[in-house]
Amino acid sequence: MKTPVVILGYNRVGKRLAAALQRQPDLRVAMVCDPDERRLAEARQKGWLACEAPDSEASQADSWWVDCRRWSGPEEGIIVLPAGVKDGSPMAGFSLLNPSVKTQLGGIRVCPANTLAYARLFRALSRIGSLHRCQATVVEPPSPQQQESLDALQPIFDRIGETEVMKQALASVVSDFHLCRVAAPYSRSRLHMVRLEFNAKVGGLDVRQALEAAPRIVLGAARDGFTGTAQVQEFCRDAEGRNGDRPELFIWSESVVVRGNRVHLVMDVDPDQTPIPETIDAIRLSMHPNLTLDESIVLTDRALGLKLDFNWVATRRIETMSDELQPVQPSGVAGTIQP
Numbered sequence: 001m002k003t004p005v006v007i008l009g010y011n012r013v014g015k016r017l018a019a020a021l022q023r024q025p026d027l028r029v030a031m032v033c034d035p036d037e038r039r040l041a042e043a044r045q046k047g048w049l050a051c052e053a054p055d056s057e058a059s060q061a062d063s064w065w066v067d068c069r070r071w072s073g074p075e076e077g078i079i080v081l082p083a084g085v086k087d088g089s090p091m092a093g094f095s096l097l098n099p100s101v102k103t104q105l106g107g108i109r110v111c112p113a114n115t116l117a118y119a120r121l122f123r124a125l126s127r128i129g130s131l132h133r134c135q136a137t138v139v140e141p142p143s144p145q146q147q148e149s150l151d152a153l154q155p156i157f158d159r160i161g162e163t164e165v166m167k168q169a170l171a172s173v174v175s176d177f178h179l180c181r182v183a184a185p186y187s188r189s190r191l192h193m194v195r196l197e198f199n200a201k202v203g204g205l206d207v208r209q210a211l212e213a214a215p216r217i218v219l220g221a222a223r224d225g226f227t228g229t230a231q232v233q234e235f236c237r238d239a240e241g242r243n244g245d246r247p248e249l250f251i252w253s254e255s256v257v258v259r260g261n262r263v264h265l266v267m268d269v270d271p272d273q274t275p276i277p278e279t280i281d282a283i284r285l286s287m288h289p290n291l292t293l294d295e296s297i298v299l300t301d302r303a304l305g306l307k308l309d310f311n312w313v314a315t316r317r318i319e320t321m322s323d324e325l326q327p328v329q330p331s332g333v334a335g336t337i338q339p
Helices: 012-021 037-045 113-125 160-170 204-213 229-238 275-287 293-304 308-324
Strands: 003-008 027-033 064-067 078-082 108-110 131-140 154-156 176-183 190-198 217-220 249-252 257-259 262-269
Touching: 003 012, 003 275, 012 027, 012 275, 027 275, 064 275, 078 275, 108 275, 113 131, 113 160, 113 190, 113 204, 113 217, 113 249, 113 262, 113 275, 160 176, 204 217, 275 293
Parallel strands: 003 027, 003 064, 131 176, 217 249
Antiparallel strands: 064 078, 078 108, 131 190, 154 176, 190 262, 249 262, 257 262
């Protein structure tokens, strides 16, 4: 029997979460709640039971509530609550580095999108060596107050507190973390230019294999047509079953440079979609204390089909190269060795 989930707030992330939950083998959307009549009408058109506030059915003992109402961008988290439980802030942030949500009785705050992105990256690379430092710059859209006037790159200096929260959430793996922010006149994802330092020298092949094997991280290539963020978004819009969604991080393989103990890379983070898989994990691990994080990741990602179509692109390119790069036949008579 599937566990019912009530979604509070049918905004951009709430809509994507509802669609993702319906694909899970053990979860279902019981109700969508939002005070906005336009959003309620849209939810009903999708077939969801929708109302302004949770009713008695939504409060049944085995249901979970996911509060997306305070989500307003990449720095806001999603709250996962057992039915009827009051918001007990502050709550530990859930990420792939901190799945201790299994032992908590109250609410769970899923970390914001940027924090989740670095947690995935650090988890993947910490398996090949001990990370020491991360210095990065993120290019992001302007604030609503800047949208009309911003026509050039502008450094952001007034969000140091958000970086400190990220630093605390990632401290179990990286002790020295610093993130600079730059606002740019565009409207979609967050482009991160990252420099990582290990405590010892690492191999380039090891880094690439760790990224390719990691869940929720895609290593794509400009030579496959992913020349920029617009092309990545276009691919996701056209891919069957995605509906334009990309919960995975996208890392350009050409950007991955390894020099001694340092790794440089460029990754793209979608703030609306990155939190979706971890939110599902937070619900599932709260329901099943004996389930491991890796087991939940497999269930979630398999149901969502993550990485499959991107992997197909890379596989197809390799096959095409194999067809084109035929071995050169030696000149002269077959079977003889030329001087």
